[in-house]
Amino acid sequence: MSEEPVAPRGRPTLRDVALLAGVSTKTASRVVTGEGGVTAAKVTAVQDAVAKLGYRPNFTASSLRRANGRTAAIAAVLEDVSNPFSSALHRALEDVARDRDVMIFAGSVDEDPARERALIHAFTTRQADALVVVPASDNQRYLAGEVNAGTPVVFVDRPPVGIDVDAVLVDNHAGAAQAVHHLVTHGHRDIAYLGDLLAIATARQRFQGYKEALSDHGIRPLAEHIVHDLHAEVDAEAAARRMLTAEAPPTALFTAQNLVTIGTLRALRSLGLHERVALVGFDDFPLADLLQPPVTVVAQDPSEMGRLAASLIFRRLDGETWPPTTHHVPTRLIARGSGELPGPHAHPEAAQ
Amino acid sequence: MSEEPVAPRGRPTLRDVALLAGVSTKTASRVVTGEGGVTAAKVTAVQDAVAKLGYRPNFTASSLRRANGRTAAIAAVLEDVSNPFSSALHRALEDVARDRDVMIFAGSVDEDPARERALIHAFTTRQADALVVVPASDNQRYLAGEVNAGTPVVFVDRPPVGIDVDAVLVDNHAGAAQAVHHLVTHGHRDIAYLGDLLAIATARQRFQGYKEALSDHGIRPLAEHIVHDLHAEVDAEAAARRMLTAEAPPTALFTAQNLVTIGTLRALRSLGLHERVALVGFDDFPLADLLQPPVTVVAQDPSEMGRLAASLIFRRLDGETWPPTTHHVPTRLIARGSGELPGPHAHPEAAQ
DNA sequence: AACCTACTCGACAACGTTGTCAGATTGCTA
DNA sequence: TAGCAATCTGACAACGTTGTCGAGTAGGTT
Structure with missing residues (x-):
């Protein structure tokens, strides 16, 4: 046999x-x-x-001895390998790495700072050649040793704090403002905010964008129409349901994160308000275009972010040097329907 | 500073x-x-x-010297890290591995046998302690060396060929049969099949299940209502559109894969047939319950598959031994609406 | 014939770490 | 005080590989 x-x-x-x-x-x-x-x-x-x-x-033994000591493996410290944003990012990294026969370590942080450190420790200890990090902690000074030792590090989606490295970010502020502006244009003035953990820098930026866009239109948001610290779908659903069944509910919603958007959609659907209350979500998600109404979103481009992050990594690994730089990948408002439901102040010609 | x-x-x-x-x-x-x-x-x-x-x-150097030589890293050879099935599997592996401070290498095969071998080669060369494989090739004899050397290997979703190792599979045959039976029960006799590449073993099994379930009901399927080798969403959409606009279109569809289901939904939607033609898909997907009508599926449980695969891996790494075994994780039909649209032969009381 | 060059090959050390083992130190007992 | 066990410590080799270097051989040139 x-x-x-x-x-x-x-x-x-x-x-x-x-x-x-x-x-x-x-x-x-x-x-x-x-x-x-x-x-x-x-x-x-x-x-x-x-x-x-x-x-x-035994590649491991070989890289111990070889001149550059490279292991041809890079590490991706992601929020959660199974969420669409992280996994699209992961895939883009892989596509670039593949051309160079570089493998990828991936791990999920789950917004836990301790887990972030544990993962990075595990990866550096295993001699990853470079680090791509979507951080959850509020300070990454602990990475100084790695950076000094010459390991390329790129932060994605969230800026580094306490350390100076390349970053690939989204203009959350502008994206959120764009969403709000879009809703105002369609006749809404009472626009609620439902967002992620305020501990997350991007959530704060999106909230800022929301507030400033409203204020640009001379609108002061109602405190009861602002909810923070929603992270899971169920939390968002409950919060949206509460808000929409209170008296004087908002006529439009800006949901500042993926799962918050989806949870909110569930609430709208179960209340039968999905064709009445407008909604724009931050971050696109699969099948958004197949829902009824199709969901208008401010889309990020995780693939592009991943490609860019990977190219920065490999350029550094190839010996190129430059001062740490922050890159911004633009957002794109995709009008599909839910964000164009007319509000009470809609001009007939504007709401189309 | x-x-x-x-x-x-x-x-x-x-x-x-x-x-x-x-x-x-x-x-x-x-x-x-x-x-x-x-x-x-x-x-x-x-x-x-x-x-x-x-x-x-330097963990790498340490594991070179240490008695068991373990690198505390396992490899996941997935279809595509960014698709929901793969990433849920990946995540489940990570959750189990995390408790033991084991890291995960992940890579995407994209149904390319050469890529499968390249990935496995890269991972074994980097001394991964174990392999979790969703194969794309039709024969994995080349893994014999690894298995003989004592590396635990578990196949997931698709059975090993030419080699004898643990496997965690879905009962595709029964799941597909269940879907078809469900549609028949709701009054359909003209049920089309839209499926993945016939080169994929699971696709063949699902097709078998489809045929046998029909024949159990004394139904002979029409050749023009059977389409194979759909892999991407767009292919499925085109095929479904063609089928539904031909004369004598089917009254129900069985879509045997994730992306095929979604592509087909697009076709139904754009033809305005989504409330008329019944559909059951194989493999659940996010937001299926939020679509209109909500999509009835035969759900697999990738998380459970991942947990099971990981536990087999770690039991072997802990020294337990047993003859290679195939485990079946059951499927579950989730009736949500699209599969209960009544067919021409529906008894009033059956279609509810 | 003496010399040189080009090529092939292997002994050895080293990468960073840990297992083995024996030497050194301490404290205790007889 | 001698003797002995228990404890601590470091020299050394080894894990599997590759960089360095010098030895050996063949072929060609004066």
């Missing part, structure tokens, strides 16, 4: 290959790394031995 | 720590690994040196 030789307990090493081929380990190494300068006869002898033993080089 | 010492070019090693603390490297090692048997004075001396230098152990 199995004609392959029983492994001599444990994986074969270069020594085993060399022994079988009748050459030195160094020559065997030369053959498997393609270094060259080996007689054709010995090359085939080594190759035969490799095949016979099923030898696989 | 920066009070930390400039790193002595490159990361500090245990030797640097030992030198600074005035002890041998072995004693420094004893302290950082918590091996014990070291005077309190030296312990603090070493700890001070560690702090001062910002020393981080």
